[in-house]
Amino acid sequence: MVEKLRLGVNVDHVATLRNARGGVHPDPVRAALLAVEAGADGITAHLREDRRHILDADMVRIKEEVDAPLNFEMAATDEMVEIACDVLPNACCLVPEKRQELTTEGGLAVSAGHNTLAPRIEQLQDAGIRVSLFIDSDAREIEAARSLGADIIELHAGPYTEATGAERGKELQRLIEGARLAESLGLECHAGHGLNYETVAGVSLIPNIVELNIGHFLVGEAVFAGLAETIREMRRLMDAARESLT
């Protein structure tokens, strides 16, 4: 039987909404707890260099308060390695990071970045943290991830989720081949970026992929799934207060 596909819920954009007001609501840790209650197998959060969404304290609280593996997404920098070695997540997913980008735009350049990546991967693994590399589904990059000693690769699903028509099928085929190669090299294979209700089934059919990481769509869709109920509760509280005057 094919193994159950794990779902990692990325709570970054709950923090984006919180940071828009600079307060404490909505709390990404509360979202992480709810995600686990709803069936998530793990929580992913990306501590960016510019701290635009997740903050250092969020990572500490997710690790302490949420009873599920934490996948700590980060750039391969000394600052982040130091923080990760303090937080001690289950895994670190190394991603490329450019300050101006809206989100992670492409996979890591593993073969070109060997010298930067190798010592940081070793430091994380020495601390007992599994290391995942977010890469494009490209044989050279997958083989480079293997020779760097990564435990996991996360295939960049963006080219597939953004493609339309026949192109989408071709991009799915690239993910299928990448996942197959990863498994044959002994790498655990994850995928993520841009997945939604329409695109999730395609990647879920790839048996060598064991985990999907999904964030932005879930948080965006939750607005529509939950807004009406939230407004009804506000209406109820307002009406109950007014009625108490009579």
Ligand code: PXP
């Ligand atoms: N995996 C990685 C490595 C990512 O960088 C992201 C985006 O932060 C995700 C998964 C989740 O992507 P999305 O928010 O588009 O679902």
